[in-house]
Amino acid sequence: MTTITWQSVQAEALRRIRSREWPPGAQIPHEADLATELGCARATVNRALRDLASAGLLDRKRKAGTRVPLNPVRKATFDIPIIRLDVQARGLPYTYRLLHQTTAAPPPDVAQRLMLPGDTPMIHILALHLAANAPFCLEDRWINPAATPHITTADLSEISANEWLVQNAAFTAGDVALSAIAAPPATAHHLNCPPGAPLFTVDRTTWAGATPITCVRLCYAPGHQMQAKI
Structure with a gap:
């Protein structure tokens, strides 16, 4: 049978x-x-x-x-990539630098996106991902420790917050915005490009149920190409 x-x-x-x-x-x-x-x-x-x-x-x-919908629309799914693996998949050696880590209240726009009180203590990470010793991606991230308490003891100089969160923080929802921005002076400095250079940028938030996990902006060096499958 x-x-x-x-x-x-x-x-x-x-x-x-x-x-x-x-x-x-x-x-x-x-x-x-x-x-x-x-x-x-x-x-x-x-x-x-x-x-x-x-x-x-x-x-x-x-x-x-x-x-059956009158106008069917294929829905896209988005996997959160580990930047190290993205670099290595391009056949390039990967390195990582933790530039800044502190605990502070988030800026108003971040607090609003995560629907948190403005005085909520959050972990702020600024990190640079490199490919063949050249700047690849600048990671500017705010993390809610109430959602991922173990991150307070993680050594984020050894593993990026990007990779740690993918491995340790199960998310149920999120949103992603893709855009091109003109490189602000500080970002241009880290990415070794002229101020005002066009940068491919990813703004992402993730949630575990009703609890926000993180809000991150990833700015990629000029010339970056994102690949996806449909």
Whole structure:
């Protein structure tokens, strides 16, 4: 007897979407009905449809059922990269310098983004990541120690806050903004570029439930190219 897997259920659902058996805007059968039709457990159907909804190919609403969206949009997922591995993947030797570490109240914009009182004590990190001894990325980060108390004893001169947090702080949500900025004088100094040079910049916050973990700005040296898969 062949076991019906969630992958096979997902493949069948994709076939029905692409063949327009389930046309755009149509409500698809209930999970229990699909499970009976396909000869599998309802949990198997749920797993398959959940993945398709995460990918933007189905629209699931509680009590309203599941529909094929009129205008499906593929949803992107974003993995937080370890900068050391990014450098090494380019075939370059990696080094790291901790430029500054202190505990202080965050600036108002950081406190607002993390929805914390302005006087909340946070760890401020400024670090430079290098590729083949040339500046690669300047990391300007604020960390909420209430979310990651073990970081207060971590030696961030040996491991970057970027890498430590990826390894030790499980996040459930966040936001990412990608932009180009003109290099401020202090940033230009660290990245060894002219003030005003265009810099690829990543602004990111991460959260564990309702607790903010960190707010970081990563400024990359001129000419940086970000690669991603879709």
